[in-house]
Amino acid sequence: MLPSSTSHSRVLSLGEAELTARSDRKVDWSILMERAQAGDAEAYRRVLAEIAPYIRSLAAKWCREPDEVEEIVQDTLLTIHAVRQTYDPARPFGPWLAAITKRRIADRLRRSGLRRQRETPLTREHETFPGTQANNPVGAPARRALGLAINRLPIGQRQAIELLKLREMSLKEAAATTGMSIAALKVATHRGLKALRKLLAGDEVR
Amino acid sequence: MIPTPDLINLLADELTPVRRLRGPMTRAARWLLLASIVTVMLVVAHGVRSDFWRCLLDRSFVACTAASAATGICAAVAAFLLSLPDRSRAWALLPLPALAVWFSMIGYQCLTNWVVLDPDGIRLGEAVRCFSTLVMTSVPLTITILIMLRHSAPLRPVLATLTAGLSVSAITATAMSAIHNPDASIMVLAWNFGTVTAIIGVSGTIGRRFMGLAFARG
Numbered sequence: 153m154l155p156s157s158t159s160h161s162r163v164l165s166l167g168e169a170e171l172t173a174r175s176d177r178k179v180d181w182s183i184l185m186e187r188a189q190a191g192d193a194e195a196y197r198r199v200l201a202e203i204a205p206y207i208r209s210l211a212a213k214w215c216r217e218p219d220e221v222e223e224i225v226q227d228t229l230l231t232i233h234a235v236r237q238t239y240d241p242a243r244p245f246g247p248w249l250a251a252i253t254k255r256r257i258a259d260r261l262r263r264s265g266l267r268r269q270r271e272t273p274l275t276r277e278h279e280t281f282p283g284t285q286a287n288n289p290v291g292a293p294a295r296r297a298l299g300l301a302i303n304r305l306p307i308g309q310r311q312a313i314e315l316l317k318l319r320e321m322s323l324k325e326a327a328a329t330t331g332m333s334i335a336a337l338k339v340a341t342h343r344g345l346k347a348l349r350k351l352l353a354g355d356e357v358r
Numbered sequence: 359m360i361p362t363p364d365l366i367n368l369l370a371d372e373l374t375p376v377r378r379l380r381g382p383m384t385r386a387a388r389w390l391l392l393a394s395i396v397t398v399m400l401v402v403a404h405g406v407r408s409d410f411w412r413c414l415l416d417r418s419f420v421a422c423t424a425a426s427a428a429t430g431i432c433a434a435v436a437a438f439l440l441s442l443p444d445r446s447r448a449w450a451l452l453p454l455p456a457l458a459v460w461f462s463m464i465g466y467q468c469l470t471n472w473v474v475l476d477p478d479g480i481r482l483g484e485a486v487r488c489f490s491t492l493v494m495t496s497v498p499l500t501i502t503i504l505i506m507l508r509h510s511a512p513l514r515p516v517l518a519t520l521t522a523g524l525s526v527s528a529i530t531a532t533a534m535s536a537i538h539n540p541d542a543s544i545m546v547l548a549w550n551f552g553t554v555t556a557i558i559g560v561s562g563t564i565g566r567r568f569m570g571l572a573f574a575r576g
Contacts, residue, residue: 188373189375191373193370193373194370197366197370200366200369201363204362204366223359225362226359226365229362229369230369231512231513233369234509234512235509235513237376237378238441238442238509240379251443252443255514
């Protein structure tokens with residue numbers, strides 16, 4: 153019983169000590185801020201330097217990006233500078249500081265939320281170059297293999313594949329261009345595709 | 359982005375002494391004093407309505423005027439409290455009960471009387487006089503309260519300007535109920551219903567920009 157109650161009281165006293173230290177610090181900040189209102193630059197420098205880590209810890213709960221957290225810290229410091237006459241030393245400093253910090257965090261979250269809605273981050277896939285070949289480096293070997301395979305086809309099949317599949321002509325247009333009948337074109341395309349499949353599969357096996 | 363310690367040094371170097379704001383109640387009371395001076399000047403300039411003393415016996419007139427005055431006072435107090443960062447935003451609810459009573463009693467006669475046709479010809483109706491009085495009262499009050507609340511720009515600009523606009527409208531309505539002649543329109547407040555919306559809308563939209571400007575200039 154005794155050890156547990158001792159450790160419990162230790163935790164309590166630690167908590168109390170921390171609380172007292174924290175409220176003492178806020179009393180200090182309150183005094184420093186009062187001096188800053190009177191124009192004491194050193195007191196002001198001290199209070200701003202001491203509250204910056206506190207603002208940073210509040211901001212870090214909401215934002216992960218270190219840059220964004222730092223921007224919130226700076227926005228909050230600038231706001232404090234602009235509204236320093238609204239602090240009443242008769243009232244606690246903590247809620248005043250926390251309220252201003254929360255405003256700036258909310259602003260930043262709203263702004264970054266809007267930005268996320270409007271913008272998409274640029275990834276490697278979005279990078280593009282004027283040359284058509286350069287845009288698709290992954291597909292290039294496959295295209296070359298296909299070109300070679302088409303070249304190995306008999307002339308009728310090669311023509312049919314090129315006109316109907318690669319240039320995407322209609323059967324009628326292809327028939328007019330080659331002078332072959334539509335039925336012959338269909339047969340040639342069918343055989344050509346079959347042969348290509350065989351050739352490319354053979355390439356893969358090899 | 360400059361490093362935070364540099365920013366702190368910069369702010370400390372350009373620190374100037376500031377005069378601490380007085381309590382929100384004191385500031386609200388000062389503005390309300392100004393508002394009552396404007397009201398009294400208006401009443402002196404126009405004279406009270408011919409049946410003013412008889413109106414005081416009319417329970418609904420007294421209740422309506424009291425409700426609009428209470429709305430004005432509560433909204434002004436709320437605006438000054440909301441302009442401070444560490445006061446609860448629930449203060450925005452303060453003027454709502456009085457506002458509900460006031461709105462429940464508003465009439466519409468003034469709006470119907472823009473032009474009068476009589477044997478002497480056409481002349482401007484009560485509504486035009488009503489409008490000019492309205493502008494003369496509400497413009498100076500709006501400008502002063504927005505200047506007094508300018509430090510709330512980076513904190514709660516919309517709530518502060520909304521309650522300030524409501525306060526100006528309610529006080530203007532109160533002032534006009536004392537001077538407006540019931541022959542033209544018994545209840546002027548209908549007009550003010552429009553003003554409430556207009557002032558709230560205008561201060562809501564330009565308020566942020568105006569306060570942002572004031573904030574930028576320090």
